Amino acid sequence: MARPRTPILSQDRIVTAALELIDETGTLTLPLLARRLGVSMSSIYHHVANRAEIVEGIRELLSRDFPRPDPSLSWQDEVRRWMRAYRRIMVAHPHLIVEFSINPVTNETTLRAYEDLAEVLESAGFALETILEAITALDSFVCGSALELTALEQMWASYADRDLALGRAQRAAPWAAHSPEAAFELGLTGLILALERL
Amino acid sequence: MARPRTPILSQDRIVTAALELIDETGTLTLPLLARRLGVSMSSIYHHVANRAEIVEGIRELLSRDFPRPDPSLSWQDEVRRWMRAYRRIMVAHPHLIVEFSINPVTNETTLRAYEDLAEVLESAGFALETILEAITALDSFVCGSALELTALEQMWASYADRDLALGRAQRAAPWAAHSPEAAFELGLTGLILALERL
């Protein structure tokens, strides 16, 4: 076939297909991606430098769903909105958190989302030295929560039939093991309390 | 060589070497592990079922460093002790967090550590339904903090020379970007505050 009159591939097409693939199958591999695109594996390298660039493209795409700051909101509400948006994104694509945490952020859209959060805290009067601390803590918690989505529920399962505190807790609240939402809100509340004390 | 008079390998030897390997190189692969053990790759499979079992062996090994509950401590101090121990373990072996989060926990030692924490909360009077929530939030935060160790500092670097809030924050506190310890303590304080309100 060689070069087609109109290009089959593009960065966008590749990134979109990669996102679908990882959402459906849980993994992102070049052979499967090429198959889905109806193209040879090596063709992909004419549009992206490597696999990491595809992952970064997905991160860029998803980062567009972060809300922009709203001056009418308190910083607490801004933080809650930012964190819940982050979580919503990762819940929709749970297998991506590991991919994201392996490569550093380089795209502007994602960096902009962090920058927005920093500006919210800055204009709320937080001391500059505490802003990095605060963002690190918030980011740690939301990333960790996303990580748990795929991991922790399997652990609860191994406790269900044992007479231990965890087993009792689970029998008392069978929904809790599958409702990490409540745990997220608990932690978010705590983090904001800690920030208010600064 | 075939079968040696006295076995060269054992689960312990394999797991120990695997831990050294991942600490030194950042990755765990069977070929490199075999080389380090001075053995053929397929020999390993006579002692462990697969790669995941090696990772689980490492988790078991490290989990022995969790403190046992101390009845003389308040539940707050118990939680702090447990979280800091967890963090200390992961800081010493930052590349393992991704490995751990991929496979479910199956070994007794690690399960015991979670069970201990559950019992601390139970005898502190926490409602059973809230125990899973609390442990999930705590675990999320400490895992996320470990994940950041390798990831976030690279991101701060890309901000150092820009006139943005994050850049300003970093220039005001250059140490903060490399001291996730403070962020961890901030979040831990917040989580305990949230638990106290339950």
Next chain:
DNA sequence: ACCTGAACACCGTTCAAGT
């Protein structure tokens, strides 16, 4: 029981060859 080498089905990446 325990080690080996060869084989298998993967993976990501490169590159000369085509249009």
Next chain:
DNA sequence: ACCTGAACACCGTTCAAGT
């Protein structure tokens, strides 16, 4: 510029063959 097929250096896993 853009697609292909072949090649390369990896990876984890299996298995018959040796003692």
